[in-house]
Amino acid sequence: HLGTQGDDGGSWEGVSTGRLDKSQPLVCGHTAPVLDIEWCPHNDNIIASGSEDCTVMVWEVPDGGLVRPLTEPLVTLEGHSKRVGIVAWHPTAQNVLLSAGCDNAVLLWDVGSGQALVELRDLHPDTIHSVAWSHDGSRLCTSCRDRRVRVIEPRSGRVLAVSEKANPHEGSRPVRAVLLDDGKILTTGFSRMSERQVALWDPVRPRPLATQ
Incomplete structure (x- = not known):
């Protein structure tokens, strides 16, 4: 499966490879274009997205894919002052997500609590x-x-x-x-x-x- 940004900027699609059905449900939550997404290596249903709206959102895609639009993230991570262009899950620790923004900061998040564990700003x-x-x-x-x-x-x-x-x-x-x-x-x-x-x-x- 692939994740692709939707034309409306603040959404993206979870789709299978091949021709895209125009009725494909979207993941909608960001208020500005989505710049990066990454599936969680520890849970095939979890995906993170970073956006120009300065937030990171974590989503749970149901087994079998989307049958209706997904509008409520599991958690919204707010700590960047400018757009977030990079998200990357920790390779061995569960619930740890990295984000990097155009504020020149790298943040490490505890997705379970929604709190920043480490802030590398300088x-x-x-x-x-x-x-x-x-x-x-x-x-x-x-x-x-x-x-x-x-x-x-x-x-x-x-x-x-x-x-x-x-x-x-x-x-x-x-x-x-x-x-x-x-x-x-x-x-x-x-x-x-x-x-x-x-x-x-x-x-x-x-x-x-x-x-x-």
Whole structure:
């Protein structure tokens, strides 16, 4: 199944692959366009959505899919002052959800209580382009508009490693970064000539091990 944003901006659709039925029920709750959604890895019926309305909503989709519009989220998470472009469930801990907004903040939520467990508000000087958990959830890897990649310990808020600025992806498009199981970092981006690039990093070194 897929989740797709609806044309009205504040809704999205949970649909099967293939041609979309125009009568497909929508998940409607946000008051502005939905920017990101992610299914929960621990419960196939739970999905989170982040929106330009500065909120994160968590939804429960019934077994068999939607037969009528879903308008009431399980919980609405409010803590960002600008639009929320990234949501990511913790890979091992249930009910823990990450959100990142254009307020340059990363928040970790207890979905059960609706409260923020951790607020990382001073680690990024500009818009966050991507956030990825390590496989065990002990670290985060982020890329930022300041053209740096950071490895962060979320519990303490400590930055464990940071890349050199604009190296090697010097193009204007956003850089994406993920943490690999062996602790290395894989980034994707563009050169100044708009050529696609992939780079492999060791977090203890400021420059990439390899670029292609």
